[in-house]
Amino acid sequence: MISLNDTVLQLVLVAVVVLPLLGAGAALLPAPPGLRGSGPEQAVLRHGVTVTGAVLAGALLLAAAFDHDDPARMQAASDISWIPALGIRLHFGVDGISLPLVVLTALLTFLCALYSYFRMPKGPTPKAFVALLLVLETGTLATFTALDLMVFFLAFEMVLIPMYFLIARWGGEGRGPAATRFVLFTVLGSVLMLLGFLLIGVQAGTFDITALAAAHGEGLTRTTQLLAVLAIGLGLAVKAPMWPLHSWLPDAHTAAPTVGSVLLAGVLLKMGTYGLVRIALPAAPEGMHVFAPYLGAFAVAGIIYGSLACLALVRQGAGGDLKRLVAYSSVGHMGFVLLGISTLTATGVNGALFANIAHGLITGLLFFLVGAVKERTGSTDLDRLAGARGAALYGRTPRLGALIAFASIASLGLPGLAGFWGELLAMLGSYHPADGLSRPAYLTYLALAALGTLLTAAYLLLVVRRLCMGDAPPPAPAPAAQAAASRAAAGQDGPEGASQDGPGTAAPATAAPDVTAGSRTAGHLPDVRPFEFVTWAPLAALTLLAGLWPGLLLHLTDPAVQNLLPGAVR
Template sequence: MSAGQGLLVATLVFPAAGVVAAAAAPARLDRVGRLAGLVAAAATFVASLLLLPHGEPRVPQGAPIRPWHEIDLPWVPGLDLRFHLGVDGVSYPLVVLTALLTLLCCGYTLWRVPEPGHGRLLVALLLAIEVGILGVFVSLDLVLFFVFFEIVLLPMYAVIAIWGGERRRPAARKFVLYTLFGSVLLLVGVFVVVSKAGTADLIRLTGGGGLARGTQLLAFTLLALAFAVKSPLWPLHTWLPDAHTEAPTVGSVILAGVLLKMGTYGLLRVGVGVAPEGARWAAPVLGALAVAAIVIAGLVCLAQVELKRLIAYSSVGHMGFVLLGIATLTATGTQAALIGNVAHGVITGLLFFLAGAIKDRAHTGRLMELGGLRETAPGLAGLLGYAAIASLGLPGLAGFWGEAFAVVAAVQRGWMALAVVAAAGAALAAAYFLRLLRQVTHGPAVGKLSRPGLSRAELLSWGPLVVLALALGLVPAVVLNLSADAARALAEVVR
């Protein structure tokens, strides 16, 4: 086994070992269990960083997927299923983002565990979610992809249902019901593709895999609906605000930061890659739905009165830009979707960390009951302002590039009307975030905060995201150069 293959396996083995270590720790050693989980998350992050490309891919030049590192072993020989993993420019940034956010969340729980306690079990669930998400991003077998896709469901349900807010049980049930609906559609779509193509290998399937046009139209419809639920994309998004509002802080960070990316990644890698004729057929509809999501989510955000709910709806709008980039079926649009995914994970992860901190200190998330943070907690107010202007797409910060490239890709595709409406929708983000800051940071002080200062744990957990939001805004080539070849290859598939 080569070093690259070993690192691929390690990115899954380390968090899985952390699950066992954290969950097996007795109650009296709860902090030791959390520390063991943190060490596993740190090892996973280091392994993910080391997956950078080196050497020549084994897949021939011109192939639609050319993984930098790849491992392909028999899994279920009787059904011709293989344990096939790989990482390329499409998946690598999301692998690193997942490992980073999980590490920060595990570190956060080392100092702060939401009620009802049992921090080691919360860390074990976060690491189990990480296994599923990373597995989705590195799977090159469609059945294996589905298996990892489903691993995430129960751990996230438990995180919301056990450590969430007052209405955590209904929110967790809604999350499960919507996700199960998407899972059924995904399973049927996978069955259609594998049974008709005779293989589950994503490298062989990308480009259509010899599937007839009718099969591709059916497969893309099923897969796109399944991934739209997970992303979530308008109008299948209604589970998201409840889940975000009730989830604990670390649950919201993982949910918004990387779990939603499973849907957009799946739509790009599996939906567009495996059924390109279906993607071309549905592209105008996807573009229209994306723009509708941008505008409607922006208008809904203007009407929100709860902090976490506003951030949750803003995610729907940002995912609209990612979908618009994908729908253009161009290399520019693919790049827009990829950097938009990464930027959204960084910025929205930071926003949910801050929203959780504000809610913990003020004991409420209602905007009318917050205010005056500029005077009572200037450090917290400054970070909230920074994250908000990053999320609204200010040039020089990470949120700008995905939105700008998506609009440019729409113009290149000839969708001038959609590009204009999407750009106008981006202005709505400025409106609702400035409204948020006016109320929460610059409004009159309302009540006292239990702890106005920033703790060392918070600075350590939030610091990397603050730096990344600026670094990706100033040097977007960090992501774009890595994904350029893969984006061009995928665009060639659907041309």
């Protein structure tokens, strides 16, 4: 552990939150002549990598200097009066719950900036793209570190605009309606959340999240807590996403560019579940206790629904979209997070927080891989990719196929990988829910969640079979031989088969990649490129590390969860 005094630690946290916003403003300015490289577009993309890299370095420094012996204490805290008339303060800090999310956000944003430097999505100027990416990072980091309800709300809303434009301007087919649905659903939920915040803040006399957590609902009537949890819970459930408020998600993921999908699944979905743990659980415990069984019911409905939707998309002849399938899988996986929270136990909530991080790593990697498949083949339609006999990525692009298989088995919860522990702890929490909750109901939820794990394994193994297995197509004929065969078919060759064309008329040396592997055509697909390996390797390594050493994360979250839920069932 690196030893830093409190003032330096505060400055590091402030720099981590503010630096991306300053970098966004700088991205819109003309690049200095000496830094333009091969052009202004390359310069601004390099600027994005530099700023997000600096933020990641700051987040890692914050993690290294964090007092791991006291993770329940709010550290690197800064508290400055902002709007005295309303009692709103610029209060920020990190504990064992928020620190992993801060590091995850910084890592994924840096990897997205690095990936975009080599594979910029088609769309308007890269200046706007980089600026929006950095504003999105600031909003997300501020959400995970804000300790004032109003600042939390503003940061929560701050991410809407950049994500809207990332989808609407750099997305694919259907990007306009998808971006609009994303904003409308989230804004509607945010209005309800704001009403809940105002109700709690006015009744308790403070908007300070740490003070509200320490009071554990003291000073709030039962009616106030019920109304507040209902409003806040619905607002956060939209972003979670909880079934049936999830319908904006598949369209947004399908239309978004690769980096947009990575950040949406890896970071933005965590904001809703984080808000439930950070605000609703400790500030209004009586209200959460009343609504917890309903939250658990919706959670397992999402688990089953997401798995069945994925099974429908992966079957042959369904014309399922691979990005849409991964999006629906997020509905199921986030259902386990919501189930763990609904148990109101330390075991379940720790499982929810672990599953949050695991989902960010695994699904972020999956969306990167799906983007690579689309870039190589021009399609994410499973029937066009795989046909009747499989896309044979093991034979055509063995490294890419191996990574897809690795991410898929991690997502299905194979022991030894990150996806296993969060779901297991959420189900263990369901076996012994908090006192006063119906154990028969939660045992039913446990059984349905276990069925969901089987369905998840089924569709992900089908994805691996259809994408990775199958017979590789025969090698493509040489251009000269291909041209000769074409002329022979057209009757243009002489008696000896010699070409009748003059020099310089040969076919192009390289053919475009085939869109459909099922057609058994022989188009060349490049395997994992160096920049892709650098981008994806950290996610794969952390997925393995979290699976083999879960205590590394649980050591951070458990004391903080115990602090939020005093006397919770373990």
